[in-house]
Amino acid sequence: MAELNTIIAKFFDSSGKYVINLNVKSKYLGSSKENLKKTDVNGLFIFQASPDRMIEILAKPPNQKDYTSFKLINSSISSSEKNPIIINLPKTIEEYQRTSNVSPSKGIVSTLFKVLDSNGKAMVNFPIQSRPKGKGSSPDKYTNDQGIVEVLSSPNRDIEVLVLTSNDQFELKFSGNSGAGKEQPILIKLNEPYNNFKGFTLIKVLDKSGQRYAVQDVDVEMIFDNVNKKNFKVKNGQLKLTNWVGQKIKLTIFKPDGKPLDSVDFMVRRVKEEFIDLQLDVDVLNGKTAQNDPITPQRIEDTSAGEIISLSFFKEVYGTKKLFWHKTMNGRPTQNSTPEQFLPALNKGLLKYKMTDKLILCHFLAQIYHECDHFNTLIEYASGKDYDIGNFPPEVCNVPKSRSCRRRKQILAEGNTTPGDGPKYKGKGLIQLTWKSAYLKYKKYSGIDVVSDPDLLCNDLFHAVESAVWAFNEFKNADSLVRNGYIDFTKTYSDSYHLGVVEQVSKRINGGTNGLAERKSLFLKILREVEKRNGFK
Structure with missing residues (x-):
């Protein structure tokens, strides 16, 4: 008779606490025979099984009528009290205990x-x-x-x-x-x-200035499913990976001297080819460490009144495609706007707020492109339910340190006090204004009643632009970061210096580093075009 394997599993609820005295059972897949137990004082469920058999682990949290299957494992899997099989419940025990039939x-x-x-x-x-x-x-x-x-x-x-x-x-x-x-x-x-759900990911590897990391034959280590490892090389600054949907990937790229850079995590989300910019904290351009940063003029003479940004400049930087085409726009008047339709509204908003300083404009233009998903939408893709008080009743704060309780407090502080305020005041405009408190501030500043009609920010091009200019200059005070970042407008600055300011502005606008590589790369592209044209015409 084959020797039995001891299997040790540990149950946690969604708050990260291990669960004691939980009704658990295990059984061979397809068998009616079951091994019923409760988790011990350390949340452990310990049982034995014949080797190389498929085992189903089920549990019945408080107030649940039936057992739920939580894990399917091979009985030969290695486990111990120090390294148990982790099983997570989708709710906290308190939430289960409050469940009513x-x-x-x-x-x-x-x-x-x-x-x-x-x-x-x-x-x-x-x-x-x-x-x-x-x-x-x-x-x-x-x-x-x-x-x-x-x-x-x-x-x-x-x-x-x-x-x-x-x-x-x-x-x-x-x-x-x-x-x-x-x-x-x-x-x-x-x-x-x-096995049919194979996804393709094309990764552009960039150095910290946003330029392609074009060092030949750079070593890359990929770990997927937290276990399996694969080694390969970067070719011409890009990687094409083939993995299955749902796989979590950890990538580590090595410098030419063999030293590893910080690892980057991502997950394959779709079958279609996805594009990811992977920016590394290293100064490498075309295989060589940059010796001298290029020097660029910081300030360029103002263009004439009436038109700050020309149509040809806009198309050169952003392309000629139709704007705000995404299905979330759902037949709004601004959906599928052409650059020819958008430019008058953009220039009108910039002129109204006297936003003519060229360097501030470069930063503004780099930020708005990412904030509205490459001019694909003027309304946030998410439903807004995560900002809605109706989804976070007072009971969520029975667990004071839970994410739900923190979210409820934030929702109330930001003025979304009525059920339905979440979807109503979700992100809208070029720099997507979010929360009722922000809409109230913009109404007070502009005199436009976006509190009663928040859809003005996605239904009207001028309001979409004007709210973004206000958000950049007044609400977020990002223009002051630019002015303080350069101090003396008569001096010239290196690209690396410019990109340091871009990083500060991006954090102020977005609250983090989301899309930072793209924001940096686009800023330099805009600046180069301004230098070539001696302005935005």
Whole structure:
């Protein structure tokens, strides 16, 4: 008789606390025989199984009628008390304990779904979309490491769930009523195996100035699924990776002297080819350390009144495509605007606020392009529910340090006190204004009643521009960062100095480093074009 393997799993709730006295059971996949236990004082579930068998681990949190399958493992997996198999519950124990079996008449209910491939494999970190029946889809959500995803909706609402196919389209896989929510996950089985979901990622490797890191045959180490390792080389400043949707990737690039740079993490999200800029903290251009930074004029003579930025300048920098075309614009008057239609509104906004300083303009133009997703939209893609008080009732602060409690406090502080304020006051305009408090400040400054009609910022090109100029100069005070960053407008500055200011401005506008490589690269592109033309004409 084969020697049994001891398997040790540890359960955590969504707050990161280990869970004691939890009802758990294990069984061989497809078998009716079960091993029932409770987790011990350290949250551990310890059991034995024959080697090389597929084992299903299930649990029944408080107030749940049924056991939920949380993990499928091979019994030969290595585990110990110091290195147990980690299993995460989708809610805190407190949230489970507050769960009522009474059907609510108002508020938000939670319905869980578990996504499996055609072979029964749980689809981890896998994208889905959800929506009220017949309405537009939400931004992508992702399953957890058990293939489970939570969909929030109103009680007794007809909802639909769509799941990604290998053709990179979302296909309707569930249509039904949310009722009072469902803790036992509804199974969604795909028509194809996991191996069909191969994604392609093209990574442009940039140095810290935003230029292509074109050193030949630079070593790269890739770790995926936190275990498997692969080594290859950069060719001409770019990498093309082939991995499966949901895989988490850690990339480490080595300098020519063999020293590793900081690792970068990302996840493959779609089947279609994705493009990622990977900026490294290293000064390397075409294989050589830059000896002397190029010197550029800081200030250029003002252009004539009436037109600050010419159409030819705009098209040279941003291209000739139609603007604000994304489906989120949903038939708004500004959807599919041409550059010819947009430029008069842009110039009018800049002139109204006397925003004619050339260097400040370079920074402004670099920031707005990323903030509105490359001029693809004037309205935030997310639904706005994460800014809505209706989704964060007072009970969330029963766990004071939870993310939900912190979010509730922020929502109240920012003035979104009425259910529905989240979607109403989500990001709009070129620099997407968010929260009711910001809309109130802009109304007070401009006299435009965007509080009553926040859609003015995405339905009217001039208001989209004007709000962005105000946000840059007044609300965020980014123009003062530019002025303080250069101090003396008569001096010239190196590219590396310019990019230091770009980094400060980007953090002020965005609150972090999101898209920083692109913002830097575009700033230099704009500055080079200004130098070539001696202005914005």
